[in-house]
Amino acid sequence: MMDSMDWKDKLGAALGVEVPKAVEADDAAEQAADRGDAAEQQGKDVVNVMLDKRNRKGKKVTLVTDLHCDDEALKTLAADLKRHCGVGGSARGGEILIQGDLRDKVLAYLKGRGFKARII
Numbered sequence: 001m002m003d004s005m006d007w008k009d010k011l012g013a014a015l016g017v018e019v020p021k022a023v024e025a026d027d028a029a030e031q032a033a034d035r036g037d038a039a040e041q042q043g044k045d046v047v048n049v050m051l052d053k054r055n056r057k058g059k060k061v062t063l064v065t066d067l068h069c070d071d072e073a074l075k076t077l078a079a080d081l082k083r084h085c086g087v088g089g090s091a092r093g094g095e096i097l098i099q100g101d102l103r104d105k106v107l108a109y110l111k112g113r114g115f116k117a118r119i120i
Contacts, residue, residue, distance in 0.1 A: 047117040049107050061089075062103050064096040064110070064117075084109050 012018060048065045064081070067074060071091075078091035081098060085105055089098040098106060103119050110117040 045116065047110060047115050048120050049103050049110070049117055050120050051101055051103055059099075060101045062098040062101060062106050064098070064106060065094070067094050067096065069094075081106060081109060 045066060045068060047067060048063075050063050050065065051060055052063045053060045067077070069077075074091045074094065074096065078089060078096040081096060082089045085098055085100075085102050087099045087102065089096065091097070107117050107119055
C-alpha cells in the first residue's frame with residue numbers, strides 16, 4: 001500500500017526541514033515578480049563593479065553586484081555581458097561573475113545600457 005506522502009514531504013522529513021506548500025510557493029513567485037527586472041533598475045540604484053580574486057587560486061574575476069532583479073533577468077543580462085566581453089561567467093544570487101579583469105569594459109557596457117554603475 002502506498003503512502004499518502006509525496007516525495008517532497010518524505011525528503012523534508014528525512015532532512016528535518018519543512019517543505020513549503022503550493023500556496024506558499026505561489027506567494028514566493030509573486031514576491032519574486034515584485035522585485036522587477038534589470039530593465040526596471042536602470043537609472044535607479046548604483047550597481048557595483050569590482051575585481052575579486054579571493055578563494056579562486058589567484059585567478060581574477062569581475063563581479064557585478066547590487067543588482068535587484070529576478071534570476072531570469074539576471075541570467076539574460078549576464079549572457080549579454082559575457083557575449084560582449086567574449087569570456088565565460090555565471091549569474092547567481094543577485095551577482096554576475098565575469099572571468100578576468102574586465103572592469104572597464106563591463107562598466108562601459110552597463111552605462112551604455114542605462115545603469116548607474118561604478119568601480120569599487
